[in-house]
Amino acid sequence: MDKMSLNDVDFAGERFFPHNPTLKGPSKAQFEKVFSAGRSVNSLYFRIVALPGSGKVGIATSKSIGCHAQRNKIKRRVKVIVQFHQAILSNSFDWVFVVKKSASELSFDQLKENLCTSLETAKLKLAGGPPEKRPESF
Secondary structure (H helix, E strand, C coil), X not given: CCCCCHHHCCCHHHCCCCCCCCCCCCCXXXXXXXXXXXXXXXXXXXXXXXXXXXXXXXXXXXXXXXXXXXXXXXXXXXXXXXXXXXXXXXXXXXXXXXXXXXXXXXXXXXXXHHHHHHHHHHHHHHXXXXXCCCCCCC
């Protein structure tokens, strides 16, 4: 039996959403590019990083969340929320959702509410932020 190399492995990041062809996950190189050059928004439960691209979506979790079953559970929940709220995402950006340890303790509804709020904040930041209020001159 031949040894397998990393080139032979089909990384899950290449096809995060196989049931929905419009949501494809980035490759490892694309993940790194989004992390290094993208704009990010931090919240208590998520870090959302976006970079102009082709509309790919990736989900990252840390081992600090727990065993692989717990990490996969939180990834599945985020995936469902992203699929349901796909209209919020801009197809002209590649998105990476980094789930923080504190998110593992949330219910699905709380997770959905916080993720949608974080997405709205991210969209404002990508659009240049909210309009600045100019002080009135006297």
